[in-house]
Amino acid sequence: MVPMGARVSSRRVRQFAYVALPSVAVIALLGWQLANRASRTAAPAGLVTVPVRRGSIELTVSGTGTLEAGQRANITAEVSGTVVAVNFVEGDTVRKGQTLIELRNDDLVAQVEQARLSLAAAENRLYQRLGIPEGSPLDLSEALTVRAPVSGRLSRLEVKRGDRVSAGQPVAWVASGEQLLFRARVNRVALPFFHTGQAARVRLDAFDGELTGTVVAVASEPARSGGVESYDVDVALDETGVLGAGYAGQLTVEVPQGSMSFSGQTVWGQEQVVTARAAGVVREVLVSEGRRVTAGQVVMRLENPTLPQEVRAEQIAVEQARETLAQREQNLAKLKIVAPIDGVVTARDVAVGDTVGTGQNGARVLATIVDTSVLTLTLQVDELDVPRLRPGQPASVVVNALPGRTLTGRVEKIAGEGTVQNGVTIFAVTITVPGQPDIRPGMTASASVRVAAKDGVLVVPAEAVERQGGRAFVQVPEGDQVVRRPIRTGLENEQVVEVLEGLAEGDTVVVARRPAGSGTQGAGFRPPGTGGFGLPFGPGGGQRPAGGQPHDRQAPQGGGNR
Structure with a gap:
């Protein structure tokens, strides 16, 4: 018998690392009753043959690794401070966003x-x-537009086209009332002699005769002009006729000592100032002095290119x-250190009063949280098996510490780049498994991913197939001769090969040549139960051990099933 690990044919010899790499395993559910040696024929003399039968074949990528937590977070301080509260102990279950540690830093x-x-x-x-x-809203055009603050009469206009004005400068006044007043400014000494309701006489410089009126307002706060304090006294005139604002004159009132006179001018009652909001040059004046305006009406526009x-x-x-x-x-906000993930606190290295932060001890790990709701298992897969895998494929996972239980996982990620180990390129494949209370990170587990399966197909033992020039052949007895017949193959593995063309059910193929005097079992023939085509063909039959490697093969680390 040709030793396992080598094959007398043109088929490429491949070696596999035991356990280190997952590989395509096989479950071949065949109808052969190989336990009955009568199923093998030895004709012509010196040959061991088997009939071509229909059966089922299943291919899996499998391997062994160590379970790891789906997420792990090391808790550190991102800012410096003094620990004032620690809100957990080792073993606590915490939620994402939960405050774990509180710091104090007055400088922040x-x-x-x-x-x-x-x-x-x-x-x-x-x-x-x-x-x-x-x-x-930041509207520059509106900022250079001067509007009337209230409805009334434009009593005074202080600027003209081309004048430069500053932000906040008064440019006009609007009298919101129709009453014409005479406003005089009196000194502090004379102020006590004025009161509302007091009779007064007004003589305007531009007219002959006197006008009568009544004091309606006496200012309580002084106005300063040229370093001199004065107080405004407003007199409502009994008759105004065609008068308007801006007529200068004298206000006279009677006092016990005689009479007092003060200069002033006519103004419209309830005047409000109109100011420029932004600095600029007057581009146009749209309302002349004395004209009526409404609240919000444009009085003038400015321009300012800068x-x-x-x-x-x-x-x-x-x-x-x-x-x-x-x-x-x-x-x-970083003075409150929160949990970045849901999970269990597995380590704590912090206490109230500790100084932590970004200095020399900035990298200190204050706590560790692991999320075991999902566990991961990383398999190292041979490059020839990677094309059969894709994210989302289901995987069967068995934990060594819990024999008899099979968990359902899924292929989560396939590495985009492989690594070379002992001349073989391998890719890391991550399997995710739902967490269980009795399954912990660090446990050893095996996973297998079903990548192909067929039922009711023609199969022959792998030992019967030879490869040459990219083609497959089998040896078929015909009378007292053996004929080399080409075939087209489908799924194949180390035990069996699917035949698509070239053979029919019931045909006989040669699996080995019996040396003279060797008895009924020749080279290449293995009794039922010892592997190869003689493996039991029932549920699970033909599948390789965890890790995807036959037990009797010895190969360098990094091999894999092709």
């Missing part, structure tokens, strides 16, 4: 507050540049301040 708190102030200041400068309330660049610079400053604040807030 101060940095966040400073960043908030800097952002507020940058936003304030931006909106001031446009003269708009904070949070308003405003877009100025606003963009302020926007960049705001964005930078906002990014700084976000980064510092992220650092502050």
Whole structure:
């Protein structure tokens, strides 16, 4: 008999590492009753033959490895601080996002507050540049448009086309009431002699005669002009006729000591100032003095070609301040160290009062969490078997520590790049298995993936097939001669080969030549139960041991089934 591991034919000799690599295993459910030696014929003399039968063939990629946790997370501190709370003990089950450790770092708190102030200041400068309330849309065209704040009469216009104005500068006034007032400014000494309801006389410089009126308002706060304090006193005139605002004159009131007079001018009652929101040059004035306006009506438009660049610079400053604040807030949030995954705490190396962080001890592992809801098993697969695998294929997994139980897994990932071991290229194939309470990381397990199967096909022993020039042949007895017949093959493995063309059921093929005087069992013939075509053909028959390697083959590490 030709020793296992070599074959007398042109078929390529392949060797396989026992256990180290998974390989295509075979379960050949055949109808032969090989236990009955009558099924083997020895005609012509000196030959061992078997009939061609129909049976089932199944190919699997299998291997052995060590179970690992589906996820593992080492807990470290991303910022420095002092541990003020540890909310777990070793063995606890934790949930993703659960706070595990709390740190304290006053410097981080101060940095966040400073960043908030800097952002507020940058936003304030931006909106001031446009003269708009904070949070308003940044419309540059609107910022250069001057509108009436209220409905009324444009009582005073302070600028003209071509004038340069600054942000916030008064450019006009709108009198929201129809009442014409005479406003005089009095000094602090005379102020006590004025009160509302007091009778007054007004003489305008442009007209003869006096007008009468009543004091309707006395200012409580002074107005400063040229370093001199004065107080506004408003007098409602009884008759105004065709008068308007801006007529200068004298206000006279009677006091116990005689009379007092103060200069002033006519104004419309309830005046409101109109200001330029942004700096620029007056491009056009749309309303003349004395004309009525409605709230929101455009009074004038400005132009400022540098405003877009100025606003963009302020926007960049705001964005930078906002990014700084976000980064510092992220650092502050890291003072609470949370679980990145669901799982069980398997190690703890931290206590209240410890100083941890990004310094010399920054890489210190404070705790370890493993998620055993899903376990992984990595197999090393020969390159010739990889094309048969694809993610999602079911896998049968047996844990050595739990014999008799078969778990259902799936192919999760196939490495995109192989590695060479002892001249053979192998690929890492990851199998995932649902976790079980009594299955732990570190246990040894075997997995097999069914990659092909056929029922009711013609099969012959692998020993009967020869290879030459890419073609397959068998030896067929014809009378007292042996004829070499070409065949076309399908699925094959180390035990059996599917025949697609060239043979019919019941044909006889030669599996070995019996040396003279060797008895009934010649070279290449194995009794039932010892392997090869003589393996029992029932459920599971023909499958190689875990690891995919025949027990009696010796080969270098890294081999695999082809």
